[in-house]
Amino acid sequence: MKNSQVFEVIVVGAGPGGAAAAKRCADHGLKTLLVEKKQLPRDKVCSGMIMGRWALRIIEEEFGEIPESVLTNPPLLAGHRFYVGDAEAQTLKWPTALSWRKDLDFWMVQKAVKSGVDLKDGVRVADMKPENGKCRVFLRKAKETEEVHARFVVGADGAASVVRRSIFPELKVRFSGPIRECYGGALNLPKDIFHWFFPKSLPRPRFNVNHKDDVFLIEGSGLSELRGEIGETLSPYGFDPDTKPIWKDGCTISLLHDDLLSGVFKPAERNVLLIGDAAGLILPITFEGIGSALKSGIQASDAIIKHFNDETQAASSYLKSLEPMLQTIGRLCKVQDALKSASNGGPDFLAKALRDAYRETLTIQEG
Numbered sequence: 001m002k003n004s005q006v007f008e009v010i011v012v013g014a015g016p017g018g019a020a021a022a023k024r025c026a027d028h029g030l031k032t033l034l035v036e037k038k039q040l041p042r043d044k045v046c047s048g049m050i051m052g053r054w055a056l057r058i059i060e061e062e063f064g065e066i067p068e069s070v071l072t073n074p075p076l077l078a079g080h081r082f083y084v085g086d087a088e089a090q091t092l093k094w095p096t097a098l099s100w101r102k103d104l105d106f107w108m109v110q111k112a113v114k115s116g117v118d119l120k121d122g123v124r125v126a127d128m129k130p131e132n133g134k135c136r137v138f139l140r141k142a143k144e145t146e147e148v149h150a151r152f153v154v155g156a157d158g159a160a161s162v163v164r165r166s167i168f169p170e171l172k173v174r175f176s177g178p179i180r181e182c183y184g185g186a187l188n189l190p191k192d193i194f195h196w197f198f199p200k201s202l203p204r205p206r207f208n209v210n211h212k213d214d215v216f217l218i219e220g221s222g223l224s225e226l227r228g229e230i231g232e233t234l235s236p237y238g239f240d241p242d243t244k245p246i247w248k249d250g251c252t253i254s255l256l257h258d259d260l261l262s263g264v265f266k267p268a269e270r271n272v273l274l275i276g277d278a279a280g281l282i283l284p285i286t287f288e289g290i291g292s293a294l295k296s297g298i299q300a301s302d303a304i305i306k307h308f309n310d311e312t313q314a315a316s317s318y319l320k321s322l323e324p325m326l327q328t329i330g331r332l333c334k335v336q337d338a339l340k341s342a343s344n345g346g347p348d349f350l351a352k353a354l355r356d357a358y359r360e361t362l363t364i365q366e367g
């Protein structure tokens with residue numbers, strides 16, 4: 001094992017949450033290491049929409065104007081459309097920047113590096129042990145192991161977080177597993193709209209279609225279970241159900257809202273702070289998570305910076321700052337529950353209720 005290096009903060013995972021947290025710490029003069037298991041730039045199963053107010057505001061304030069090279073063609077969606085059975089489709093106007101995550105995340109990480117963050121990519125955090133007011137972090141690259149130390153660790157390592165597992169080994173986490181399929185060409189649907197389909201006239205299962213550059217993507221949690229419905233729903237728009245995707249991938253979402261809201265799971269302990277998907281902060285209904293990852297990343301780094309200034313306990317000040325976000329998630333969980341009964345009102349009623357619920361997730365984000 002190699003000799004250990006010592007940092008003030010180690011951030012695990014170079015998604016939006018990790019990039020924001022690492023950059024903020026380095027901007028405040030903290031010696032910060034950002035560790036990413038994949039070689040960068042890396043892609044992530046995600047529609048890549050910069051959706052709600054948190055994402056828009058924090059990207060602009062922390063990273064600046066998004067360069068065109070980070071956005072796709074079309075770069076800007078006009079909004080979202082909801083298709084429920086044979087009801088009239090409902091449209092929600094909401095200008096939304098659209099990206100491939102490999103470009104968006106890499107741009108943010110490069111900004112963090114410019115701020116002085118040390119980056120190790122292609123290096124996995126295999127384990128972590130909080131010990132005597134510091135953390136021992138075990139890094140693995142191929143067969144080599146290295147131990148590094150830090151006063152604080154920020155777990156920004158996504159839904160299947162190793163950092164979360166290290167500090168909450170008993171926590172039982174449920175996961176869902178969305179799939180993304182990428183096809184060449186375009187469907188006969190407006191490219192500047194994000195299309196949400198609810199083929200069983202229920203809020204779930206659902207799938208969505210969006211266009212990026214010269215491909216279109218079909219994404220959803222139950223794609224294999226919906227194969228017949230997808231073919232039937234999309235055939236009128238020019239989809240050939242026998243076409244094979246150019247590529248197909250998937251990921252996990254951790255379903256932690258109940259544990260967060262009941263207080264069974266508090267995403268910080270001692271000198272380890274969890275953010276974004278690692279903390280289960282993805283929003284209900286839309287499953288928007290870039291904004292909450294960025295916001296919690298900023299809140300975690302601010303709690304750490306505060307600790308270095310006045311010795312306040314970082315975990316408790318982070319958990320306190322997270323309360324409004326948890327209240328927002330709680331309110332959206334109630335809207336999500338109300339959607340289940342909206343299906344009793346028939347497809348037209350449900351299509352309008354979905355449009356209004358999606359609007360609520362985008363506009364509810366305060367501060």
Ligand SMILES: Cc1cc2nc3c(=O)[nH]c(=O)nc-3n(C[C@H](O)[C@H](O)[C@H](O)COP(=O)(O)OP(=O)(O)OC[C@H]3O[C@@H](n4cnc5c(N)ncnc54)[C@H](O)[C@@H]3O)c2cc1C
Pocket residue numbers: 012013014015016017018035036037038042044045046047048049050051055123124125126156157158159161162178179180219220251252253275276277278282287288289290291293
């Ligand atoms: C199908 C789908 C569509 C979505 N569409 C949108 C959307 O349009 N807009 C939106 O806002 N949200 C969307 N989301 C949610 C969004 O993708 C996530 O909420 C967001 O990426 C969370 O960011 P993060 O920084 O917490 O984690 P991530 O972006 O998941 O980043 C975690 C990083 O940690 C790395 N990592 C993991 N384990 C380790 C380890 N052991 N050591 C080192 N590194 C590690 C990973 O490689 C990864 O780079 C979507 C999600 C899905 C599944």
